[in-house]
Amino acid sequence: MDSSVVELYRASADDLDVARAAWVSQDEAAHAKEAEPGRVEGLIRFLWRNQHTSPFEHGQFTFIVTTPLFVAREFMRHRTFSFNEISGRYTVLPDRFYLPPPHRPLRQEGKVGAYRFEIGTPDQISLARDTIEQSTIQAYEAYLKMLDAGIAREVARDVLPVNVMTSFWATVNPRNLMHFLSLRSAADALFEIREVAEQMEHHFAQQMPITHSVWRDTAQA
Amino acid sequence: MDSSVVELYRASADDLDVARAAWVSQDEAAHAKEAEPGRVEGLIRFLWRNQHTSPFEHGQFTFIVTTPLFVAREFMRHRTFSFNEISGRYTVLPDRFYLPPPHRPLRQEGKVGAYRFEIGTPDQISLARDTIEQSTIQAYEAYLKMLDAGIAREVARDVLPVNVMTSFWATVNPRNLMHFLSLRSAADALFEIREVAEQMEHHFAQQMPITHSVWRDTAQA
Amino acid sequence: MDSSVVELYRASADDLDVARAAWVSQDEAAHAKEAEPGRVEGLIRFLWRNQHTSPFEHGQFTFIVTTPLFVAREFMRHRTFSFNEISGRYTVLPDRFYLPPPHRPLRQEGKVGAYRFEIGTPDQISLARDTIEQSTIQAYEAYLKMLDAGIAREVARDVLPVNVMTSFWATVNPRNLMHFLSLRSAADALFEIREVAEQMEHHFAQQMPITHSVWRDTAQA
Amino acid sequence: MDSSVVELYRASADDLDVARAAWVSQDEAAHAKEAEPGRVEGLIRFLWRNQHTSPFEHGQFTFIVTTPLFVAREFMRHRTFSFNEISGRYTVLPDRFYLPPPHRPLRQEGKVGAYRFEIGTPDQISLARDTIEQSTIQAYEAYLKMLDAGIAREVARDVLPVNVMTSFWATVNPRNLMHFLSLRSAADALFEIREVAEQMEHHFAQQMPITHSVWRDTAQA
Incomplete structure (x- = not known):
């Protein structure tokens, strides 16, 4: 029998873009700040702590998630993702169960x-x-x-x-990914969705290490 | 065994509000037009035909839907609704199947x-x-x-x-209700979700007869 | 010259609906709890504290806001509202300024x-x-x-x-209203949007006193 | 004085992804179809004509738009974009007008x-x-x-x-970009926003030539 697997199809997102999007609100000279050590991290920390979430929306992750249908049900309650899923109307579902x-x-x-x-x-x-x-x-x-x-x-x-395995594409921006992870990797989240969230978090940490670490500090607080 | 039932919990929406919301874009005197026969219907028809959809968002329907889980899955792909559903984590699901x-x-x-x-x-x-x-x-x-x-x-x-019966609140504004109905009462929609959509359409027609009739003309075109 | 005014066009929302929507996730007998004193308030407090926000989405407020254009700009960055605004394309804007x-x-x-x-x-x-x-x-x-x-x-x-006065309908559910108020009545929000937010909060408190008081406790924390 | 300029900051989107996302609903063997000439275009045409819009959501465009404030106002009514804009609170706005x-x-x-x-x-x-x-x-x-x-x-x-020039990042997926372009490059759209939409369409056509051409056929119909 099967367990959940999350692959990263594509990520187009990085920490520097968060800072650049925030700097848009100020003068253009702000861009010169990119080179200063710690500047990007300090800004990201400030933005997140003060709920300035819009700069975290200019990026995108597309995951391919294989998981039991009862996890997919909970996952798809998140209306900030874009989904395409294997269909039991168009396909004979394979003999794979959790x-x-x-x-x-x-x-x-x-x-x-x-x-x-x-x-x-x-x-x-x-x-x-x-x-x-x-x-x-x-x-x-x-x-x-x-x-x-x-x-x-x-x-x-x-x-x-509902333990039949299903598979879907899930696309989301970094802001809404963090919201998902905050809820679905929490201690009281469903065991099986936490396994999915942990794999997604791994890809997130690889792609945006500073933003991930800032989010992690808050999520644990 | 069971079939789908849709109750209307509450509707707060009417045809006149669509016209009033549209008249906001013009001068205040426009409100005097409410009394003229056919004026509201003519405006609603114009708005819908020209994709001016924002005036159809100031209203709300809350439905209580009882339906098989495989219908709920398709229903909840509509991200413009607000949902609260019976939970198999918190409740023993009753012996009701489709x-x-x-x-x-x-x-x-x-x-x-x-x-x-x-x-x-x-x-x-x-x-x-x-x-x-x-x-x-x-x-x-x-x-x-x-x-x-x-x-x-x-x-x-x-x-x-997935034929176990589930139950949920589904709240939506008139614009997004019409979008749902256009897709889910179409000839190629799943038989079981069409039964749900037809009941929702009935409540919609009762509450907003002019808007419903304008939508219906387009949906059939 | 003018200052901002917020009228409530219609509210279709109350505290009891929040509790009822949450009880959907449990068995039907839960509805009997409505009569127990303090039960609804306790539940609303629990939901809000634990970020179970979906039960706060089954309701709707429609405000008519008259405010300077620079406030409208900031207001309309909130993508969870539905808007219809007076149009400078269709109307001669009156001689009203902030x-x-x-x-x-x-x-x-x-x-x-x-x-x-x-x-x-x-x-x-x-x-x-x-x-x-x-x-x-x-x-x-x-x-x-x-x-x-x-x-x-x-x-x-x-x-x-940008200090010309504009006027618009703004429709939102209680959850997203609270999010707006948290940001726009904060100490570092723009002076003029705080005046708008305070009037909106007044209508919210009248309509949903328990939910308002629970939100207020958090917003001040 | 100034006119509107749209730069593409980054695009992460292509025609093949639309087809791949749609093929998720069928069996995995469908992926073999990628190599067949005309297969991707035929599928994209079928999807768009039948309002199967979800496969067009797995991609992202980030534009940097410089335009008069009255155009920005209309642009930002599109709630499917993510925005970060230069702020008159944090910056002295430069002497640039339309x-x-x-x-x-x-x-x-x-x-x-x-x-x-x-x-x-x-x-x-x-x-x-x-x-x-x-x-x-x-x-x-x-x-x-x-x-x-x-x-x-x-x-x-x-x-x-309101003719002061402003500047903002605007991020959107292909589906919602097409919706924006349908409305804002129409014959009755504001002259100045059409100039913006045309530049955005140019970038879209470069990045997703098949999807653009399918959309264009419909938009003109």
């Missing part, structure tokens, strides 16, 4: 607004994994059976469970 | 970009309905079994199929 | 990112007010002269200064 | 919704140009006089007319 790994916490304790999660007992782990695997296999067989009988893909897929 | 009715076309003919759909043969109809029903029952039993064993709701729900 | 009142701070001290403003000396106050008034009168005469000569409004208005 | 060239139509005939514009008579042309120039010079002198007296930039600028 199975929670043993270290995935299985027990939810506490009440709404203050949940804690604990690793499952060995019995819970094997029950969860066996049950999900068997139910998934059964559902995919039902799917194939309908396709074989000439039923349209968009009807046959009704039986596919 | 089963395609006999008149739901089952056979997809033609190629990408030019599909046609045909009603299924009696054999196809019973095979599809039996298979979906049995697979759904099996999946829900697996869900309950995991919940009984103390597995967290957000893990147990991995097995639930 | 003149800074004597208590408007005139002196800017300090450096970028840490400006302070001080009240002007009596000499500065009269120089500023006289200069602005005379320049404005001269510009409006030039405008009328061109109109008299048959020059199109959209060309003649080129000479009008 | 003067309508002799071929700029000066006479507006007809009624609302069906205006025509005609070139001015020689008398109108010299009256308009002289009046605008003199009024502008007077206003800038008033601006400098206040700055000399220690009045804050954000107050002194109140007298600057």
Whole structure:
């Protein structure tokens, strides 16, 4: 069974552009400041701390995300991204499903607004994994059976469970990427979307190391 | 089994506001025109035909939509709506699933970009309905079994199929509602989302009869 | 000369809807909680503190704002509003201009990112007010002269200064209204947009007293 | 005096990405189609004609626009762009103003919704140009006089007319760029914003020749 993978299709964004976009508001001579050590970092830190977010919008990341459908559902609630996803109407979805790994916490304790999660007992782990695997296999067989009988893909897929793997392009600017990461890499975010967010954060850190580090300081505060 | 239902929670929108918002661009005396017969309709027709869409944004509809998850997925790709949805993390999802009715076309003919759909043969109809029903029952039993064993709701729900019923608030302004309806009540839209769009259109027509009729003329053109 | 005025054209929003939209994510029984004292306020406080902002989007305020053009410019950078504005292409703009009142701070001290403003000396106050008034009168005469000569409004208005009064409809949901107010009623916001924001906040507080008070606590923190 | 200039700061967008993003919805083998002659163009044409606009969102253009403030006002009504603009609060705005060239139509005939514009008579042309120039010079002198007296930039600028030149970064994806161009290069768009739109279209055509040509066919229809 499968786990989530995030590839970077393309990034067109860098730290210097954030500073340059901010300097537009001042005189042109400001551009001379680029060469001064620490100047760009100081400005980025100032902008972020004071919620001057517009200079973080002139850049773009396109990710190719492969993840279970229940993660895609949560991901696509972010209306600041552009998406194109594999379609169960146009394609036979492949036999790929997500199975929670043993270290995935299985027990939810506490009440709404203050949940804690604990690793499952060995019995819970094997029950969860066996049950999900068997139910998934059964559902995919039902799917194939309908396709074989000439039923349209968009009807046959009704039986596919939300742990079926899906794949999509997700395009976003740095400002909205940071907003996504703040919510989806938080301690109370869904385990499976955190795995996606961590991979996205890795690409972000590679591409915009200063902005990433400034964001990280705030996110942890 | 269930079918989609759209309730109107609240509408705060009317035809006259469209005209008033447009008249803002001219002198104040324009408001005197409200009383002239046909004036409001003529203006709305002019605005829509010429893509002056901003006057259609000062109003709001809040719908409560109950529909299968695979319809919700397509619905929520519309980034101009505000959503709040029942959560499989916080709630045990009830035993409610969608089963395609006999008149739901089952056979997809033609190629990408030019599909046609045909009603299924009696054999196809019973095979599809039996298979979906049995697979759904099996999946829900697996869900309950995991919940009984103390597995967290957000893990147990991995097995639930995309025909499980979900429910959400969807709030939108008239301009973006019309855009949604143009795409989702079109002949090539998914059968199940058309059923949702038709109910939304009914509420829209009740609330803004002139704007609805102007939109309808264009949508059919 | 003129100062800014904000009228509320219509509000369709209340505190209870925020709670109801949030309860959608849980079971239906949650609705019974409406009657419990303090329950709605507690929930709104929890949602806001934890950045669960979507329940604050199911509502709408439409303001009619009359303000100088330089304030409108800053206002319309907020892309979450819907706008319709009086047009200098379609209308002769009336002879209404903004003149800074004597208590408007005139002196800017300090450096970028840490400006302070001080009240002007009596000499500065009269120089500023006289200069602005005379320049404005001269510009409006030039405008009328061109109109008299048959020059199109959209060309003649080129000479009008940015303190000319404009008027527009501004429609927004409660979530984005709070974001606007956080930025535009802050201590370092432009004096003239703060006057607009304060009037908007007054209408917001009347309509959604609990949400307003929760927002206020955060904004001051 | 000055006219509008649009520079391309950076483009990260090409025709092939549109096709690739669309192919995501189908099976992976679709990528093999890239090499077939005419395949990409055929697909782009199909997508645009059928309003499948999401594949046009995975790309980005950043323009540096220098234009009169009254054009910037209209430009910034487009909420799908990201902007950073020179600020009259932080900078002394330079002595640069727009003067309508002799071929700029000066006479507006007809009624609302069906205006025509005609070139001015020689008398109108010299009256308009002289009046605008003199009024502008007077206003800038008033601006400098206040700055000399220690009045804050954000107050002194109140007298600057809307033909003062401003400069901003404008970032947008291809889909929303085409929407902007459809409205702002139309025959009834403001003369001065058409000059801006034409320069933007030139950069767009260089970067995405197929998409541009498909868009152009529709825009002219």
